Amino acid sequence: MDQLSAMATFVRAVETGSLSAAARSLPSSLTSVSRQISALEKHFGTRLLLRTTRQLALTDDGRIFYERAKSILGEVREIEAALSRDRHQPSGRIRVSCPSLMGRLVIAPLLGEFLRRYPLLSVDLLLVDRAVDMVEEDIHLAIRVGRLRDSQLVARKLADLRMIVCASPAYLARRGVPQTPRDLAGHDCLVFSDAPGSAEWRFAESAKADRKIRISGRLWMNSLDALATAAKGGAGTVRVPSWQIDADIRAGNLQRILVAYEPAPTPLHLVFQPSRLASPKTRAFVDYLVERWRATDPFRADPAVAS
Template sequence: MNVFVRVVEAGSLSAAARAIPMSLTSVSRHLSALERQFGMQLLRRTTRAIALTDEGRLFFERAKAILADVDEVGALLSASRSEPTGRLRIAAPTLLGGTVIAPLLPRFLATYAEMSIELLLIDRTVNLVEEDIQLAIRVGRLPDSTLIARKIGDVRMIVCAAPAYLERHGQPLVPDALRDHDCLVFSDRPGSVDWRFKSAGTRHSVRVKGRLWANALDVLVGAAIDGAGIVRAPSWQVADDIERGRLRRILQEYEPTPAPVHALFERTRRTSPSVRAFLDYLLESMRAAPLAGTAGATSAAIPQSDSYKG
């Protein structure tokens, strides 16, 4: 079963043989034995490529889940070890993962010498079982699911600008005043966008325009620091710049409700030493530098126990 999964993931028998490692002949014998056992073809094999049959696709999905359960049993049996071991595959949104999660990894790896981490920066919802991901970081409200959700903090969308820009152009006191300012727009293409705000319990949006658009927030934040205009960015992106006085937070009383940030994992991973070790480390790090923490911001308390969705 493991050989079959490795072949599908590697894309060829020879690549799987090198990765396992195992001779190409042995890999082929394992696959043939598996197909004889079930009395059906699971893979269509040519000299250059492989393709799953309909039965093979079904078997592949279930085989990955079964192998994950076997790994979990191994983790349970070794839970008494003082040091977590093995690979931890983590998925996170690109901006949050690169700015917040990635800088935490060197110290974690230095603490747990027997662990390795694979960080995937992906701006889509991942399937933990099918994509072999042990831990996923997600921002925003969660749909009902069978996953365990552990809240690690909140994130605010903050409007800010360089003191020099505000001195030249004046500070907008209400969201509608943004229409008269150069706004630095996070977008894949030029044009007007809506920035959302909240006041007295009522949500409203303002259509802003500007002369600089970019699909990378670090570019826009850098331009704001240089006085090019007003930027709207997640709190983790601008917290240090606000604290150091390079940016000034504005329209604070109109900020929308912070979005929660959760770490998600399968119920079967709950007792995994590696998942538990990283979660504890992540929570400790977030308490020291909360996601919502910027000048004048308050951070929601981080719970000590698991919460459930679904």
């Protein structure tokens, strides 16, 4: 059995919704399509598809195999492109994931020049505030904030991000300025999260150690933009990236607090699977983003401390 050919047939059957449709689109015979899928099921010792007269349904194992097969076939296509004569002309579609606020304000404005520079490339930018599964979701590149736990990924560091705590001058005049992180227990905290619950903010306890403080938030949102707006309106204290609210601090709309307890900056990385390294389109996007970051680091500004 040619496993790559069988994988491609299986993926086509799932995406077209039937064996006969897969046979027509390949093109191939219905008998050949059915035989290849049966051979896969025999090889792996599990049922991958539930066949009915009208449609196909994936089993749990079939769903896992479908996602992995799609990824493997994509990598094979990239290797073929890398070894082809026109490897200096990146082409195809590249899928990139990024935190939503950063993607909207920082990454999206850079894509116009990238697309003009590489006219044969297309970009899917997925804005999500979670760590994506790069294999299952077929993501070529991901921009991640924080220390990396997956050692199997290749990483290029882009910048350091500083998280700061701030509040509106009116709120601080009314409630007082917290002098230590523990003082936040007596303040209204605005928390970035998908759902209410317990939250922790990290602060520097000493030159070598950080400490997490449990926060009891009165207002929870899954949008950093909305949280900053609420903070400017006097709703409470908020912890946000410094680059996001630099202009508001300089304009006096927000005041930076607990500066002496700010933790060390958090690294920002561009990560990708080692197998993607040979892909011309991956190299093109990585090199472009690193180039633009070095030229105009959007996170270089450090908001002033209001007196």
